[in-house]
Amino acid sequence: MSRVRRGLAATVTLAVASMSLTACFEESSPHDAVRDFLVGWQSEDYDLAAGRTDGDLAAVRKALSDAKIELDAASFRFKIKSISLNGDQSQADFRAEVDLGENNPLWVYDSMLPLRLVGGQWKVHWSPSVLHPQLKEGQRFAVSTKAMPRQPVEDRNSTPLQLPQFLYVVGVIPSQLGDKADEVVEQLSGYTGFAQDRLLSRIRSSPPKQFVPLANFGAVRYRELEAQLDKIPQLIIDKQKQPVAPDDPKDIVGKVSALTPETEQKLGGPQRAGDSFGQSGLQRAYQNNLTGSTQTRVITLDVKTDNEVAQLKEWPGRTNVPVRTTIDSAKQRAAEAAVAQTDTSALVAVDRSTGEILAVGTKGLNQEKDALAGRFPAGTAFSIVAADALIKAKMNIKQKLACPAERTVGGARFVTASQVTGASPTFSDNFAKGCVTALASLARRVDAAALAKSAAAFGIGKDWQLPLKSFSGSLPKSFTGSQPLLASDADKAKAIAGQNVEVSPLSMALVAGAIASGSWHPPVLVTEPKSPDSSAEVVSMAAPQPVAVDPKVRSALTAMMLAGAKSSRALAGHTGVHGVTAAGDAEKHLGWFVGWQGEVAIAVLTKNYDPAAVAGEFFSALRDSP
Incomplete structure (x- = not known):
């Protein structure tokens, strides 16, 4: 709460305190002196307060005024606890609450007012101890502060x-x-x-x-x-x-x-x-x-x-x-080196078994807004997720599947720049090459609900508990609504080809990690403290749980992605790399590489550059690093 707001609160409290103090003590007694002194001190009416003491008026006024300055107090509030009477002497016990301002704590202490009869009137017997029991003549208040150095x-x-x-x-x-x-x-x-x-x-x-x-x-x-x-x-x-x-x-x-x-x-x-x-x-x-x-x-x-x-x-x-954080500095350096040769790119690396974010490298893009939270067309990179639904629908990865240059499905026209030729290309071949027309032709082999279920299993559309902005992906509303069966063949074909699906590099890196490890894991960026402080702009929610990948699907996709990696010249010689080079948005010249090597899963998004080349540079740098 700011200092101004505290001051307003104190004014309201003062009004209440004044009424309560006045209402309690109506007859002439020590109560009148106690009431006027504390109300005057609290409301900064120092003439009223000083007039109820037996001290020098100017000295009392100055002492009360100085106390506020010396404590840099936003307000004083008082509560009378008891008043005792013993002949011509009396004592009032009270509690003080001092708002030290500038977001400092509330100082609460107990004290007492000694009172005496002076000329037939009750007066507060003045001494510095009236302000605080430990304050003596020749002393003053002060507030000493020490800011803690920022932690890394x-x-x-x-x-x-x-x-x-x-x-x-x-x-x-x-x-x-x-x-x-x-x-x-x-x-x-x-x-x-x-x-x-x-x-x-x-x-x-x-x-x-x-x-x-x-x-x-x-x-x-x-x-x-x-x-x-x-x-x-x-x-x-x-x-x-x-x-x-x-x-x-x-x-x-x-x-x-x-x-x-x-x-x-x-x-x-x-x-x-x-x-x-x-x-x-x-x-x-x-x-x-x-x-x-x-x-x-x-x-x-x-x-x-x-x-x-x-x-x-x-x-x-x-x-x-x-x-x-979960950032691995060696892998971060490898990511920075890999994207350095491009004009526009993003690379996200995660631990395949935990979802921990190991590196986020970008060139011409923002690491948070684009790599973690960017909304990009999935293109044929989404065929990894679509393949899960298709294989579960009894699709054989060795089934022959033509890859024409153009194809129309449900009235939607598809054109591929990755035409797969040869005597008998298979679903696996078309997956590895990213043939849009072949993939789109499979729309009638699967329903929208199955595609949506597979997408959810790979984290697409899930709520993540990250302290920074992120985007898990999205499918068309017709897939996630109450009646997904109404989605048309054209909608399904576009989804399989990734044309109406949006993802982030982070979400696709987690998809790669799921195939590599056998379970999808939510992303993790910070391990300590467990959650941000209350000032952070993050919604508190339960983190999604890991989701196991069907073993048959994993086996098929592992083989298909290994073939996809081997088909890329940029990854030639990088043994052990599983991945697929995929189109993103032809008009914007976006391309994807999604894959893994060892324990590290990655997604690379590039513009006007081969994403597999960036992935190859990254894995090479990892092998060369100490």
Whole structure:
């Protein structure tokens, strides 16, 4: 909750408190003094409060006003617990609730008001202990804070996925400002846009000898402001090297920036103006986990020496932790090298047995928006899923199947650029070559419900529990509605050919992993912490469970995909690679390679480039890596 909203809440509470205090004590008694003093303190009517004490009016007014400044308090609230009377003396026990503002904790403590009869009127016997039992003459409040350094996003081996980058922490030491605090914050506010009153309050509430950070800047922003900041000689610039520049996969890891005046109000949470925050990727999704929260202490100081006397309360803050991902840095480097030769491509590698995302490499595309969450035509890559439904419908992979250049099915026209010639091409041959016309001709061999069931078994259309945006795929509504049997032969033919099906590179990598391992597994990107903090834009849901692949289907598809890999010149010599090169969208010149080698399953999407060549480079790099 922001400081402004807290202030409004306090005003409403004050109205309620005033009525309750007034209603309880109507007769002339110590109650009147207690009521007026606490209501005056709470509502900042310090004349009312001071008038109910036996102290010097000006001194009491100043003490109450200073307490609010020294604590940087958004509000005070009080609750009377009991009042006891003993002759011409009385005592009121009460509970104080102090909102320390800037998303700091609520400080709750018990105290008491001593009262005496002075000239026939009850008065609060004034001393600093009225403000807090441990506050004595010659002492004042202060709030000491310590921000926790940002934790890293790590790969699966606990290696940070960030590079060192300088941050410039701008602050002051209050005792060195003299009477120039107002002037300094006015200038700093003018240059940076941070609220002047907040900067000043932070200085006034901090221990005078303590460095008080007021703003953080990245290197670019600091260079823009450096000449202006140099005009404020009281500023101290602390240049800190922090691991916040994202390493590959950069879009997945995300960027980190200093908090600006605009984002300060939007984010909420434990941030203070100038702190770092995640702009994108996992840095944003796990912002509060990575930053933790600020350690806060309420202390008393000796007014003459500014030395700490006592600690009244401490909040250690929530512990911040690294975010452990499933990324394998060696495989990530291989993926980056494989896509480097292209203009537009995406490669996603997963562990075939767990669904863990090992690498996400892109060129000309975004790793999150396109590789994980992109919506691309599946093309003949979807024939892997369609084959599951066809084989379960008793389709023999050795059945002869012509591959004409053109074919019409249910009124829909299909044209293939991968015409399979020869005396007797089979379903397996046409699968390996991606013959659209041959595949489309099988529409009458399977119904839409079976295609939809196979798609679901391979995760297409499933809800995934990933901390970043992702897309599992989609089929036409006629396949997933209440009456899938109404889907036409043309709709089924287009689905088998992948023309009305959308998928992401991630979803197709998981399809490859399912054939390779014998079970489809949902994707996993982060292993620790188990779920993002509450600030993340992610829907909480139960992760889908693994789904076993029919052994007969797996055996057939393994053989077909091995033949598909061997038919590609780009993969020639890469023994042990199972996969299929498939069309995506001819008009957009998109192509797919879906397959696996060993424990690593991949999907490659390219534009104007052979996807099998990218896959071959990736697997070659893996074999060459240490």
